[in-house]
Amino acid sequence: MTMQWQEQVSLKPFNTFGIDVKARYFVQVHDDDEVREALAEARRRGVPVFVIGGGSNLLLTRDIDALVLHMASRGRRVLVDDGERVVIEAEAGEPWHPFVQWSLEQGLCGLENLSLIPGTVGAAPMQNVGAYGVEIKDVFAGLTALDRETGELHEFDLRACAFGYRDSVFKRTPGRWLILRVRFALSHALQAHLDYGPVRQRLAEQGVQQPTAQAISDAICSIRREKLPDPAELGNAGSFFKNPVVAAEQVLRIRAEHPGVVAYPQDDGQMKLAAGWLIEQAGWKGYRQGDAGVHRLQSLVLVNHGQASGAQLHELAQRIQADILERFGVALEMEPNLY
Numbered sequence: 001m002t003m004q005w006q007e008q009v010s011l012k013p014f015n016t017f018g019i020d021v022k023a024r025y026f027v028q029v030h031d032d033d034e035v036r037e038a039l040a041e042a043r044r045r046g047v048p049v050f051v052i053g054g055g056s057n058l059l060l061t062r063d064i065d066a067l068v069l070h071m072a073s074r075g076r077r078v079l080v081d082d083g084e085r086v087v088i089e090a091e092a093g094e095p096w097h098p099f100v101q102w103s104l105e106q107g108l109c110g111l112e113n114l115s116l117i118p119g120t121v122g123a124a125p126m127q128n129v130g131a132y133g134v135e136i137k138d139v140f141a142g143l144t145a146l147d148r149e150t151g152e153l154h155e156f157d158l159r160a161c162a163f164g165y166r167d168s169v170f171k172r173t174p175g176r177w178l179i180l181r182v183r184f185a186l187s188h189a190l191q192a193h194l195d196y197g198p199v200r201q202r203l204a205e206q207g208v209q210q211p212t213a214q215a216i217s218d219a220i221c222s223i224r225r226e227k228l229p230d231p232a233e234l235g236n237a238g239s240f241f242k243n244p245v246v247a248a249e250q251v252l253r254i255r256a257e258h259p260g261v262v263a264y265p266q267d268d269g270q271m272k273l274a275a276g277w278l279i280e281q282a283g284w285k286g287y288r289q290g291d292a293g294v295h296r297l298q299s300l301v302l303v304n305h306g307q308a309s310g311a312q313l314h315e316l317a318q319r320i321q322a323d324i325l326e327r328f329g330v331a332l333e334m335e336p337n338l339y
């Protein structure tokens with residue numbers, strides 16, 4: 001496959017908010033050699049490099065004066081299968097949801113709760129993607145990344161990734177690591193996680209009594225399709241704010257005024273507040289200013305109704321942050337990566 005360097009490329013089709021900013025240079029890379037070649041060429045031209053996968057966790061507020069390197073590597077394989085424990089691997093550019101579906105078709109369990117998350121395999125470790133009570137750290141078996149400072153390959157195990165809630169060493173050191181491929185430890189036997197949100201109820205409604213991994217995946221897909229806007233129809237980057245983890249006393253203070261506040265206890269004694277609930281209480285659900293808005297069904301999701309710029313969406317996000325801080329004393333942190 002030959003690499004094609006392009007100039008002044010619109011990134012509108014490459015970010016799920018559908019924001020129309022330009023990349024000074026743009027190249028799609030399909031394997032490790034092309035990654036190295038692109039990095040070397042960027043050095044020769046004296047431009048920084050900005051890596052993107054599916055663009056589903058980005059808020060682009062300006063043109064990108066850099067080489068945008070689009071991960072388009074493909075490949076997925078079973079590395080180990082001893083009849084019980086199975087290790088699979090996928091290249092960074094593999095689209096996430098088809099990879100999850102492929103793992104289910106192999107009869108493998110572990111990724112079902114992470115169905116229908118947009119984006120690529122290579123970006124999933126960036127924020128330790130999670131949904132419905134499972135995060136990739138729970139099924140993680142290792143990854144290979146290129147150190148952009150030294151050009152060397154590094155193997156990361158679970159500890160080295162320092163995964164946290166929507167967080168990892170990769171997110172904390174932006175621009176250092178380029179993730180090339182990721183491995184997952186799955187199983188032929190299902191360990192179902194059904195206690196999160198409406199999963200169990202949806203399975204019951206569907207008449208499923210003994211759910212398989214595929215049935216759980218199908219139930220989660222059906223819930224997500226109802227609740228979340230499809231980026232192909234309405235630009236968005238999923239949850240725009242992280243759920244804030246705060247001291248239990250703070251939740252008690254909020255509860256005194258707002259008895260309905262939604263909060264979940266954490267292992268360390270703190271509480272995780274549902275940011276969506278706070279935003280909805282503050283009256284932002286369905287709000288719209290120009291083409292920048294808050295989704296009408298899910299207040300945690302900011303949406304682009306058409307022509308909103310990244311700066312307009314960012315400004316709306318900042319207004320929401322200021323309002324939530326004033327009303328509840330809670331600081332909301334943005335989840336998507338801002339450029």
Ligand code: FAD
Binds near residue numbers: 050118121124128178
């Ligand atoms: P991009 O947006 O392309 O990139 C994100 C960041 O990772 C950027 O900083 C980029 O530079 C970096 N990056 C990308 N690829 C690499 C690589 N190979 N090596 C190094 N750095 C890289 N997230 C969840 O956690 N749970 C959910 O349930 C969830 N649901 C979503 C639902 C919707 C409708 C949408 C739009 C988003 C949702 N997200 C969710 C957010 C998003 O899909 C995930 O964070 C996803 O992993 C981002 O992948 P991407 O390939 O699109 O990353």
Ligand code: NAP
Binds near residue numbers: 132133197238274276
């Ligand atoms: P939801 O079911 O309406 O729940 C609201 C929030 O409460 C969720 O964000 C979730 O936190 C938390 N929660 C629910 N049940 C919980 C439990 N039993 N224990 C602890 N916390 C609980 O959420 P939703 O917005 O429809 O999303 C469903 C799942 O998909 C969530 O896990 C969410 O994170 C994930 N999702 C993520 C994105 C993204 O872009 N990051 C987008 C869409 C959906 P957590 O978010 O911490 O899980």
